[in-house]
Amino acid sequence: MSWLQKNSNEERQQQEAEVTGANPAYHCHSYSQAYENRKREQHQARRKLCVASVVCTFFMIAEITGEYIAGSLAVVSDAAHVLGDLTSFLISLCSLWLTSKPPTKQLTFGWHRAEILGALVSMIIVWMVTGVLTYLACMRLLHPDYDIDATVMLITSACALLTNILLSLILHQTGHGHSHGAQARECVSAPLEKPALSNASLRAAFVHTIGDLFQSISVLISALIIFFKPQYKIADPICTFVISIFVLATTITILRDILTVLMEGTSKGFAYDAVKARILAVEKVDSVHNLHLWSLTMNQTALSAHIATADTKDSQKILRDVSQALFEHYSFHSITIQIESGEDQKPDCVFCQEPRD
Numbered sequence: 309m310s311w312l313q314k315n316s317n318e319e320r321q322q323q324e325a326e327v328t329g330a331n332p333a334y335h336c337h338s339y340s341q342a343y344e345n346r347k348r349e350q351h352q353a354r355r356k357l358c359v360a361s362v363v364c365t366f367f368m369i370a371e372i373t374g375e376y377i378a379g380s381l382a383v384v385s386d387a388a389h390v391l392g393d394l395t396s397f398l399i400s401l402c403s404l405w406l407t408s409k410p411p412t413k414q415l416t417f418g419w420h421r422a423e424i425l426g427a428l429v430s431m432i433i434v435w436m437v438t439g440v441l442t443y444l445a446c447m448r449l450l451h452p453d454y455d456i457d458a459t460v461m462l463i464t465s466a467c468a469l470l471t472n473i474l475l476s477l478i479l480h481q482t483g484h485g486h487s488h489g490a491q492a493r494e495c496v497s498a499p500l501e502k503p504a505l506s507n508a509s510l511r512a513a514f515v516h517t518i519g520d521l522f523q524s525i526s527v528l529i530s531a532l533i534i535f536f537k538p539q540y541k542i543a544d545p546i547c548t549f550v551i552s553i554f555v556l557a558t559t560i561t562i563l564r565d566i567l568t569v570l571m572e573g574t575s576k577g578f579a580y581d582a583v584k585a586r587i588l589a590v591e592k593v594d595s596v597h598n599l600h601l602w603s604l605t606m607n608q609t610a611l612s613a614h615i616a617t618a619d620t621k622d623s624q625k626i627l628r629d630v631s632q633a634l635f636e637h638y639s640f641h642s643i644t645i646q647i648e649s650g651e652d653q654k655p656d657c658v659f660c661q662e663p664r665d
Contacts, residue, residue: 349607353510354404360478360513361397364390367471370464390468392437393475393516396430400513403427407605420604424569427512431559431566434516438552445548456544458535465531469524476521479514511606515562519555526550565606572602578609578638580663586637590629592619594650597660604641612644614660616653623647 368390403426411418448454530547533540565575574580578601587596598614611634617626627645634643654660 350404350408354401356479356510357397357401357404357513360475360517361394361401363471363475363478364394364397367468368394370467390520392433393513393520395433396516397513399426399429399433400510417604417610420608421569423605424566427562428566428570430512430516431563434519434555434559438555441548442552445545445552448545449542452542454541456534456538456541458531458538462528462531462535465524465527469521469528472517472521472524475517476514479510479517512562515558519558522554523551526554569603569606574601575603575606575609583611583634583638586633587613587615587630590626590633592617592622592626593630594618595653597653597657598646607639608641609638610642610644611640612646614646614648616648616650618650620647620649 400423403422406419406422409419526547530543533543568575580599580601583601584596584599587593587599593615595616596613597616598612600612601609603609615626615630617623619626626647630645631643634640
């Protein structure tokens with residue numbers, strides 16, 4: 309019996325060697341492009357934010373000077389939001405620097421969440437600035453004893469519009485945060501196609517800039533009204549109210565995504581049922597339970613799952629096949645798979661139940 313068992317073990321080792329030989333570069337992280345994508349994403353985000361910060365600084369100085377001459381609250385509102393944007397850009401750059409630091413024994417996932425916290429702080433700054441400007445607009449409505457230089461206001465608002473268009477083009481991102489590498493079936497010989505990148509800090513900065521863009525349009529309209537009809541200077545505080553409402557509205561979507569990450573939710577592009585179907589499609593996988601998908605950042609998703617199979621002898625091959633199947637269609641940050649025997653499953657286990665929709 310020992311001789312037969314020895315031969316059986318040798319045959320199985322030889323089969324595993326053949327599988328590994330067909331894919332000599334195999335490693336538990338061989339199929340993952342998340343690390344390379346992350347480095348490229350951070351480089352692009354830093355470059356865009358640095359350029360935007362320089363443009364923002366020069367324009368903010370010019371706009372504060374114009375506001376001092378014009379005396380317009382709407383221009384003050386625009387300049388204050390530009391200052392808020394500059395602050396958020398610097399916070400985003402700081403958070404990107406933190407996320408590039410390696411993991412520690414206490415922070416085993418690294419500093420990825422610093423990006424999300426930076427985006428949240430940026431949102432809070434926007435709300436604070438908006439609240440102060442809304443208060444000042446109310447004071448102007450109650451005490452309309454103020455003068456506005458419509459000409460300077462008009463010039464300043466026109467320059468603000470051009471600057472915000474430039475900032476929007478600098479910070480714009482395209483596509484979504486994960487890749488569907490169709491050609492990943494040859495993932496060792498041919499690299500995955502570069503996915504479109506989405507950085508939370510950069511997205512928060514872009515939201516700020518879009519808010520400022522529409523704000524500049526509003527200020528420009530207000531300036532035109534006051535230039536041709538000086539008696540309608542009430543358009544200045546009204547413009548500030550319109551700006552405040554719009555800026556708050558633009559933060560709702562990104563705030564929802566930030567809270568999803570902080571609550572360890574599943575990011576867009578990683579549907580639970582679709583991921584589970586990919587795993588079940590692998591040969592010899594009988595069932596999947598305790599499947600978890602959670603986000604470290606808006607485009608850094610991790611997965612863990614328990615897989616039941618009747619053939620535990622081929623557990624390493626099943627593990628490789630499942631990993632390859634997942635990495636072919638998704639850019640996971642990390643995957644952790646536990647192989648179990650189908651005989652060990654308990655149907656009434658609380659932790660093995662399917663999550664609700």
